[in-house]
Amino acid sequence: MSYDTEGSADEKPKRLNNEDKLAMLHADLVAEFDTIQSAVSDERLQCLQDRRFYSITGAQWEGPLGQQFAKKPKFEVNKVHLAVIRIINEYRNNRITVNFVPKDGAQNNQLADACQGLYRADEQDSVAEEAYDNAFEEAVGGGYGAYRFTTEYMDESDEEDETQRIRIKPIFDADSSVFWNLDAKRQDKSDAKKCWVLSSMTPDAFEEEWETSPASWSKDVFQTQFDWFTPDVVFVAEVYVVEMVKDVVNVFRGVDGSEKRYLQSELDDEDSTVAETLKATGFTLARTKKIKTKKVRKYIMDGGRILEDCGYIAGPNIPIVPVYGKRWFVDNVERCMGHVRLAKDAQRLKNMQLSKLGEISALSTVEKPIMTPEEIAGHTVMWSEDNVKNYPYLLKNRALDLNGNPVLAPMEYTRVPQIPPAMAALLQITEQDMQDLLGNQQAGEQLQPNMSGVAVELVQNKLDMQTFIYMSNMSKSVKRGGEIWLGMAKEILVDEGRTLKTIDPSGTVSSITIDRPNINRKTGAVVLENHFADANFDVVSDVGPSSASKRSSTVRALTGMMQISADPETIQVLGAMAMMNMEGEGIEDVRGFYRNKLIHLGVIKPTPEEAQGLAEEQQAAAQKPDPQAEYLMAAAAKAAADSTKAKADTILTMAKVDQTKAQTAETLSGVDISNEQHLMATVDALHNALQPQPVETPQPVDAPQAPVAPPMQ
Numbered sequence: 271m272s273y274d275t276e277g278s279a280d281e282k283p284k285r286l287n288n289e290d291k292l293a294m295l296h297a298d299l300v301a302e303f304d305t306i307q308s309a310v311s312d313e314r315l316q317c318l319q320d321r322r323f324y325s326i327t328g329a330q331w332e333g334p335l336g337q338q339f340a341k342k343p344k345f346e347v348n349k350v351h352l353a354v355i356r357i358i359n360e361y362r363n364n365r366i367t368v369n370f371v372p373k374d375g376a377q378n379n380q381l382a383d384a385c386q387g388l389y390r391a392d393e394q395d396s397v398a399e400e401a402y403d404n405a406f407e408e409a410v411g412g413g414y415g416a417y418r419f420t421t422e423y424m425d426e427s428d429e430e431d432e433t434q435r436i437r438i439k440p441i442f443d444a445d446s447s448v449f450w451n452l453d454a455k456r457q458d459k460s461d462a463k464k465c466w467v468l469s470s471m472t473p474d475a476f477e478e479e480w481e482t483s484p485a486s487w488s489k490d491v492f493q494t495q496f497d498w499f500t501p502d503v504v505f506v507a508e509v510y511v512v513e514m515v516k517d518v519v520n521v522f523r524g525v526d527g528s529e530k531r532y533l534q535s536e537l538d539d540e541d542s543t544v545a546e547t548l549k550a551t552g553f554t555l556a557r558t559k560k561i562k563t564k565k566v567r568k569y570i571m572d573g574g575r576i577l578e579d580c581g582y583i584a585g586p587n588i589p590i591v592p593v594y595g596k597r598w599f600v601d602n603v604e605r606c607m608g609h610v611r612l613a614k615d616a617q618r619l620k621n622m623q624l625s626k627l628g629e630i631s632a633l634s635t636v637e638k639p640i641m642t643p644e645e646i647a648g649h650t651v652m653w654s655e656d657n658v659k660n661y662p663y664l665l666k667n668r669a670l671d672l673n674g675n676p677v678l679a680p681m682e683y684t685r686v687p688q689i690p691p692a693m694a695a696l697l698q699i700t701e702q703d704m705q706d707l708l709g710n711q712q713a714g715e716q717l718q719p720n721m722s723g724v725a726v727e728l729v730q731n732k733l734d735m736q737t738f739i740y741m742s743n744m745s746k747s748v749k750r751g752g753e754i755w756l757g758m759a760k761e762i763l764v765d766e767g768r769t770l771k772t773i774d775p776s777g778t779v780s781s782i783t784i785d786r787p788n789i790n791r792k793t794g795a796v797v798l799e800n801h802f803a804d805a806n807f808d809v810v811s812d813v814g815p816s817s818a819s820k821r822s823s824t825v826r827a828l829t830g831m832m833q834i835s836a837d838p839e840t841i842q843v844l845g846a847m848a849m850m851n852m853e854g855e856g857i858e859d860v861r862g863f864y865r866n867k868l869i870h871l872g873v874i875k876p877t878p879e880e881a882q883g884l885a886e887e888q889q890a891a892a893q894k895p896d897p898q899a900e901y902l903m904a905a906a907a908k909a910a911a912d913s914t915k916a917k918a919d920t921i922l923t924m925a926k927v928d929q930t931k932a933q934t935a936e937t938l939s940g941v942d943i944s945n946e947q948h949l950m951a952t953v954d955a956l957h958n959a960l961q962p963q964p965v966e967t968p969q970p971v972d973a974p975q976a977p978v979a980p981p982m983q
Contacts, residue, residue, distance in 0.1 A: 305452070309452060316413075321610075323614055335618060350708065366745050369809070372806075384782050390773040391770070409740065412445050413595040413597075413611070414593070460753070464511050472502065472504070487505040508569070520534060520537065566586065584757075585758035585761060587753065587754045595609065596608070620704065756807060765784055770782055785800065
């Protein structure tokens with residue numbers, strides 16, 4: 271789906287079809303703008319004067335005061351400027367960003383993380399800090415600032431490449447160039463129906479761009495009293511008009527019961543492939559519903575005609591973000607102011623006093639005698655050289671009357687200039703008033719070297735509370751910017767398979783793929799990852815005390831927790847987190863080391879790339895056992911082998927015993943019964959032989975010899 275971008279310099283104005291209708295529309299928009307400008311011109315002029323007062327040299331003497339001090343010294347000691355710069359520096363030291371939170375409160379939403387990464391990438395590519403800083407400075411100085419969101423083609427030289435990204439750009443002099451319809455009451459202007467943004471062009475650039483003679487748009491809010499030269503410019507108005515467009519919502523149901531919703535305009539778009547994708551994935555039309563959707567139409571016009579009808583822009587919101595310093599609605603008129611307005615009179619009074627003191631100090635501080643020319647005649651050289659040669663006395667002629675007689679006249683002297691007592695007292699009062707109005711800046715600069723970190727933080731917090739309203743209002747504007755960005759992203763990030771750069775909170779650059787097919791592990795159905803048409807999120811922003819760096823406070827808190835913790839694992843985690851938040855030159859690699867350590871401990875949620883790397887490490891670790899585990903496994907195997915060998919030896923010994931028993935039994939079983947009887951007789955004979963015999967009886971010679979029995983086993 272393609273949308274017209276925010277007006278490229280190379281584009282030519284479109285030929286208008288309905289001249290009468292556009293002429294009537296131009297007249298209506300001009301008349302409404304004149305009414306709005308008349309209602310808010312006084313307030314906006316004060317905002318412009320406040321910005322000039324603190325930022326332009328000599329602007330503090332603009333108006334009747336400068337006329338009163340004409341041909342007199344006009345000194346400026348601009349203390350308001352220092353107060354404004356301190357607030358601006360506090361903001362730049364603590365940037366505010368947005369978070370996308372699922373409306374159902376789901377945790378670890380991948381699409382929300384993708385939106386945050388893309389938003390940071392768009393900020394970086396757009397150099398959005400310039401837009402934020404300019405809007406915040408104009409809001410603090412004058413009371414009103416603004417910045418804008420636009421869409422740009424990734425490659426304007428390629429006619430076939432219609433991919434776009436969102437860009438964030440500054441709006442300069444917003445107090446005199448950005449106007450809303452009077453019915454818009456909300457601070458973020460989310461309820462606005464129309465918005466006018468004026469921009470200046472030189473007449474030559476106008477003619478080259480639009481090929482017609484210029485007719486400047488009416489602009490009443492300006493202040494050029496102290497400027498020596500102002501360029502000749504022509505003002506052109508960009509007008510954003512909110513329209514309610516009728517459309518049809520088509521609800522498609524998939525084979526798994528899931529539903530997807532698409533507008534009929536999306537299906538009818540020639541460049542869209544939504545219908546083919548739905549048909550290929552098995553989705554069928556379930557029901558339809560007629561609705562009215564909010565669209566924003568953009569026109570570019572000068573004072574005489576509508577130069578271009580840009581058509582509908584991306585997103586349902588006017589892409590202009592207002593930033594207020596302080597804001598009220600009084601008598602049905604929106605009023606705003608910054609940090610300067612209440613201190614202007616005190617600053618003027620101090621400048622007047624210092625200018626008067628300078629004028630007094632420029633006069634002579636020496637009393638000089640007043641004499642007639644006759645009295646000093648002939649002694650003029652002596653009087654003129656007295657400051658150099660320091661004569662011990664000075665000579666003069668005697669004064670004579672009309673008759674030539676000497677006259678003794680009293681000597682007259684010039685008076686030394688004196689500071690009026692009222693001025694001395696007023697100087698002290700003015701200085702105290704400026705401190706009360708601008709905030710006691712000196713308290714934060716008079717910190718002693720031996721003060722504790724807690725005491726320093728308390729002093730800084732006290733100073734922060736004086737300017738916290740500006741940070742809070744900027745936070746509201748940043749939140750509105752996130753809503754505008756999300757509305758645009760849902761309509762331009764629809765190119766399937768497109769790879770986009772993202773940036774995580776730590777600044778690591780990665781990428782995502784739009785509408786990447788994936789299988790749902792629970793249902794088994796094919797789903798599209800990073801499908802931004804389904805990005806239905808709440809946008810939130812957060813702002814805290816803006817004094818010193820939040821990282822320093824975090825490190826101090828973590829080190830304090832380490833002192834009271836006794837758990838070694840907790841101390842390890844706290845120490846790693848403290849190292850991650852350390853500030854210093856060349857510490858990025860150390861932060862990465864401790865981040866990786868916390869990821870392995872399960873403390874920090876890894877990015878998709880880090881999660882993939884962790885899974886690869888685990889897989890590699892599973893394939894290659896740990897050396898200690900290998901040693902334990904080898905020791906266990908050796909012990910098992912020793913046990914098996916011992917069992918085998920035992921079995922072998924028992925087998926040998928059984929074999930011996932079997933052999934003995936076999937030997938015994940092989941003896942003849944007769945031999946057994948003969949053996950028994952021999953045993954009896956031996957027994958009898960051992961008994962004492964009275965007479966030895968000789969045995970016959972031919973008597974048979976008894977066999978010798980084997981020894982008993």
